[in-house]
Amino acid sequence: MHIACLHAHYSNINYIEKALAPYDVALTHFTDPALMHHFKENQSFNPYRKVEEQIHWISSTNPDAILITCTNYILYLPTDINIDIPIIKIDxxxxxxxxxxxxxxxxxxxxxxxxxxxxxxxxxxxxxxxxxxxxxxxxxxxxxxxxxxxxxxxxxxxxxxxxxxxxxxxxxxxxxxxxxxxxxxxxxxxxxxxxxxxxxxxxxxxxxxxxx
The missing domain is CATH 3.40.50 (Rossmann fold)
Structure with a gap:
């Protein structure tokens, strides 16, 4: 199984790698710490659109599932996002x-x-x-x-x-x-x-x- 992971901070990569090391699974990591910064600093910034773009970008790498490890990213995940693979919300x-x-x-x-x-x-x-x-x-x-x-x-x-x-x-x-x-x-x-x-x-x- 191939799981693509979306993190808000690079330090989260190690926790997921360590936890899933015993399993027959391949992991790919995507890290973007800028979401909340832009949300606070730019009133015109649309976090829902940004997260939707990120998820579609990640899905283009053809994983079996996407794991989101940040609650704020999960919070801004559009409920009507059109994607064919499971999205795992870690919370x-x-x-x-x-x-x-x-x-x-x-x-x-x-x-x-x-x-x-x-x-x-x-x-x-x-x-x-x-x-x-x-x-x-x-x-x-x-x-x-x-x-x-x-x-x-x-x-x-x-x-x-x-x-x-x-x-x-x-x-x-x-x-x-x-x-x-x-x-x-x-x-x-x-x-x-x-x-x-x-x-x-x-x-x-x-x-x-x-x-x-």
């Missing part, structure tokens, strides 16, 4: 996994992804609401990953969550937080949900991915 399996739990706290580092993610969560899960799902932004962390200080970024997430003595179910919607989530899971007894874990289960079930 949907993640939201359905969250729905298994009565409540959860979602941690973010990028403030720009919060509104879109929560809106999507409420639209995908009919029973989702602000009492069931709380969210928290980890301060002064996102600037580290943008400065390519990955180790400091991961450390900041771990320290914040462990110092807060988080309990119950906690979730990390951003792919850049997966390494921190793995380390927190090994040093605490909380249940952690990430988009990566939910994605692999979804792909095995819906696309019959097999191990190499």
């Amino acid at each position: 949907e399996p993640f939201f359905h996994e969250l729905d298994r739990y009565e409540t959860a706290r979602l941690y973010f580092t990028n403030p720009d992804t919060v509104q879109g993610t929560m809106d999507r969560l409420y639209s995908v899960n009919d029973k989702a609401n602000s009492k069931r799902y709380l969210f928290e932004i980890i301060p002064n962390a996102f600037q580290l990953i943008m400065a390519n200080r990955k180790n400091d970024y991961t450390k900041a997430i771990i320290e914040h969550v462990l110092n807060a003595e988080a309990s119950g179910v906690i979730a990390f919607p951003q792919l850049s937080m997966v390494d921190a989530a793995t380390l927190i899971q090994s040093n605490s007894h909380v249940k952690i949900v990430t988009p990566i874990d939910a994605l692999t289960v979804y792909l095995e079930r819906e696309f019959c991915l097999i191990y190499k």
Whole structure:
């Protein structure tokens, strides 16, 4: 199977490559970090048209499916887009996994992804609401990953969550937080949900991915 992936940041490539390495699947990556910048800076910019153009451009490479790893790109995907191959929205399996739990706290580092993610969560899960799902932004962390200080970024997430003595179910919607989530899971007894874990289960079930 050939999956083409659309990312908003190059750092997401490694997470998808690592997660799908055990499977018999070929991956092609397309990265465009400019969508939200133009959306903020140019009032005439049409993000729906841009995302539609990107998806059609990617589909011209003849993949079996397209995986979108950024919630904001998913948010601006036109509902009436005409395309013959499946579009996998990475947040949907993640939201359905969250729905298994009565409540959860979602941690973010990028403030720009919060509104879109929560809106999507409420639209995908009919029973989702602000009492069931709380969210928290980890301060002064996102600037580290943008400065390519990955180790400091991961450390900041771990320290914040462990110092807060988080309990119950906690979730990390951003792919850049997966390494921190793995380390927190090994040093605490909380249940952690990430988009990566939910994605692999979804792909095995819906696309019959097999191990190499």
